[in-house]
Amino acid sequence: PGRLWVVATPIGNLEDLSGRAAQILRDIPLVAAEDTRHSAPLLARIGSRARTIALHEHNEREQAARLVESLLQGTDVALISDAGTPLVSDPGFRLVRAAREAGIAVSPVPGPCAAIAALSVAGLPSDRFVFEGFLAARASARRERLGALVAESRTLIFYESGHRIVDALKDMRDVFGAQREGVVARELTKIFETVIDAPLGELVDRVEADANQQRGEFVVLVAGASGEAADATLAEGRRVFALLCEEMS
Numbered sequence: 001p002g003r004l005w006v007v008a009t010p011i012g013n014l015e016d017l018s019g020r021a022a023q024i025l026r027d028i029p030l031v032a033a034e035d036t037r038h039s040a041p042l043l044a045r046i047g048s049r050a051r052t053i054a055l056h057e058h059n060e061r062e063q064a065a066r067l068v069e070s071l072l073q074g075t076d077v078a079l080i081s082d083a084g085t086p087l088v089s090d091p092g093f094r095l096v097r098a099a100r101e102a103g104i105a106v107s108p109v110p111g112p113c114a115a116i117a118a119l120s121v122a123g124l125p126s127d128r129f130v131f132e133g134f135l136a137a138r139a140s141a142r143r144e145r146l147g148a149l150v151a152e153s154r155t156l157i158f159y160e161s162g163h164r165i166v167d168a169l170k171d172m173r174d175v176f177g178a179q180r181e182g183v184v185a186r187e188l189t190k191i192f193e194t195v196i197d198a199p200l201g202e203l204v205d206r207v208e209a210d211a212n213q214q215r216g217e218f219v220v221l222v223a224g225a226s227g228e229a230a231d232a233t234l235a236e237g238r239r240v241f242a243l244l245c246e247e248m249s
């Protein structure tokens with residue numbers, strides 16, 4: 001059978017595509033991409049003439065079955081997403097699982113990942129961390145999730161988009177407290193890269209005051225609850241959560 005290569009691609013700066021990733025994408029006959037039109041320039045840039053097929057959250061189940069067929073028949077397949085590492089807040093989990101279940105070898109071609117890139121420059125404890133991905137779009141669900149994390153002592157990592165960054169930061173401030181340290185890592189590896197670290201109260205003010213700081217792609221990191229702080233934070237979080245629930249009922 002063929003091999004499934006899970007290939008990380010850049011999160012902004014195209015130079016971040018590794019030599020090995022470029023070589024595999026150039027040599028491979030078939031690329032499964034989250035959005036084939038989005039990936040076309042990257043593939044063209046490295047001279048890849050691979051056939052591309054779309055694999056996204058709406059068709060992953062059917063496409064995974066088809067791709068496993070091709071793999072079983074001996075075709076190598078590379079999986080890429082629009083940016084960064086596939087499966088990290090991106091499609092691919094079902095395909096990888098189906099491939100492994102079929103006994104197909106799955107190899108990583110590691111590279112950029114926004115969460116890890118942000119963690120590597122945030123200056124927050126990095127020995128233990130929790131990746132939370134995207135928070136819910138609905139305010140109530142978002143606050144509920146944050147409430148469940150209030151006593152978490154590991155560094156928290158979230159993904160966020162421009163149109164929700166201010167609301168999300170406000171909820172984090174309200175739930176974790178204005179003094180908790182946070183970091184907003186925006187547009188990493190791109191022209192307007194900025195990394196701001198400040199207590200959550202100040203972080204909200206700074207991002208809200210500057211429309212430019214609300215544009216682009218964001219990773220938000222929040223320091224974990226400190227030992228003694230954890231109990232107090234938990235009590236405060238529960239209090240705020242109760243208030244919010246009351247407000248919404």
Ligand code: SAM
Pocket residue numbers: 011012081083084085086087088089090112113114115158159160161185186187188189190217218219
């Ligand atoms: N698979 C990707 C990875 O490995 O990071 C993540 C894909 S997810 C659909 C897209 C989100 O990742 C964005 O909304 C943003 O939160 C984060 N992200 C991606 N590129 C980024 C960048 N250059 N700077 C900051 N955050 C980024």
